[in-house]
Amino acid sequence: MHSGGVNSIVEPVPFTFSLPLHQGSILLNLERDFELPLDIIEEYESGRLFGWTDYSTSKKPPRYIRILHNAYVERKVRKEEHNAACHCLPPANGVGCGDDCLNRMMFIECDPSTCPCGELCSNQRFRKRQFVKGLKVYLTEGRGWGIMAKEFIQQGTLITEYRGEIISDKTCQERIRTVYKHQKNFYFLDYHKGEVIDACSKGSEARFINHGCDPNCHIEKWSRGGEFHLGVFASKDILVDTELFYDYNFSLFDTEAIGQECRCGSSNCRGFLGKRPSHPRK
Numbered sequence: 613m614h615s616g617g618v619n620s621i622v623e624p625v626p627f628t629f630s631l632p633l634h635q636g637s638i639l640l641n642l643e644r645d646f647e648l649p650l651d652i653i654e655e656y657e658s659g660r661l662f663g664w665t666d667y668s669t670s671k672k673p674p675r676y677i678r679i680l681h682n683a684y685v686e687r688k689v690r691k692e693e694h695n696a697a698c699h700c701l702p703p704a705n706g707v708g709c710g711d712d713c714l715n716r717m718m719f720i721e722c723d724p725s726t727c728p729c730g731e732l733c734s735n736q737r738f739r740k741r742q743f744v745k746g747l748k749v750y751l752t753e754g755r756g757w758g759i760m761a762k763e764f765i766q767q768g769t770l771i772t773e774y775r776g777e778i779i780s781d782k783t784c785q786e787r788i789r790t791v792y793k794h795q796k797n798f799y800f801l802d803y804h805k806g807e808v809i810d811a812c813s814k815g816s817e818a819r820f821i822n823h824g825c826d827p828n829c830h831i832e833k834w835s836r837g838g839e840f841h842l843g844v845f846a847s848k849d850i851l852v853d854t855e856l857f858y859d860y861n862f863s864l865f866d867t868e869a870i871g872q873e874c875r876c877g878s879s880n881c882r883g884f885l886g887k888r889p890s891h892p893r894k
């Protein structure tokens with residue numbers, strides 16, 4: 613088991629919002645109330661907003677733009693023409709579309725407009741954003757920032773979605789050669805057929821999950837409405853204050869990150885990240 617060497621005590625901080633003056637006058641003129649952007653509300657309600665500052669070290673995790681949907685940089689979002697409806701029967705009580713749901717078995721999320729179980733369908737986790745709320749970004753020992761469970765997570769649970777910019781392999785390689793030339797950390801995940809999720813500047817908290825050789829999580833690719841959603845799922849029961857890891861070997865886009873020294877700390881550690889490097893790195 614990996615337990616995160618917790619070195620931070622994070623206290624809730626007083627939380628205030630201030631609005632730029634010109635924004636205030638625009639709202640006054642329109643007679644509209646000020647509303648926080650959705651992503652800030654989600655962060656605030658889940659308590660995660662308070663977890664960003666590590667007062668014991670006065671360091672903050674690297675900044676990035678938190679997005680609620682993948683950003684398709686080089687093409688339009690694909691829309692599915694025909695949504696495959698499953699053959700589940702609406703349950704008399706409880707929820708529908710369990711383990712025997714045809715869609716679920718094929719890693720397809722049911723569509724609310726066609727699913728026979730309607731609102732009782734339990735196979736719409738990405739759409740309904742049924743993610744784990746109790747996650748914290750923390751400074752690990754030797755792996756940079758990582759994610760720790762602040763609540764018990766049962767095996768099979770969808771923890772979070774790996775989001776970012778969807779770009780082609782070619783653009784990714786180009787970014788690696790140019791904008792990310794001096795980067796130490798890589799935030800890429802294979803998306804689908806020649807495309808990559810780049811979470812370097814935009815993404816979700818999943819970007820902070822480190823590689824582990826004996827992981828407690830894995831990535832699953834689910835299809836919904838014409839596009840894919842990459843979810844981080846619990847491969848086993850995960851106790852509170854345990855760091856989350858998945859094995860980059862299966863999902864890391866093939867970059868220079870391969871061959872980075874691994875410091876996951878597990879007894880079966882392979883010693884490097886991703887695939888074995890074909891030539892020794894400097």
Ligand SMILES: C[S@@+](CC[C@H](N)C(=O)[O-])C[C@H]1O[C@@H](n2cnc3c(N)ncnc32)[C@H](O)[C@@H]1O
Nearest residue numbers: 755756757796797798819820822823874875876
């Ligand atoms: C997707 S990022 C993970 C978050 C990152 N630790 C951070 O501070 O932002 C992947 C990078 O984290 C570091 N990393 C991830 N797993 C590691 C491990 N097991 N040992 C050492 N470094 C690791 C590597 O620099 C890798 O390129």
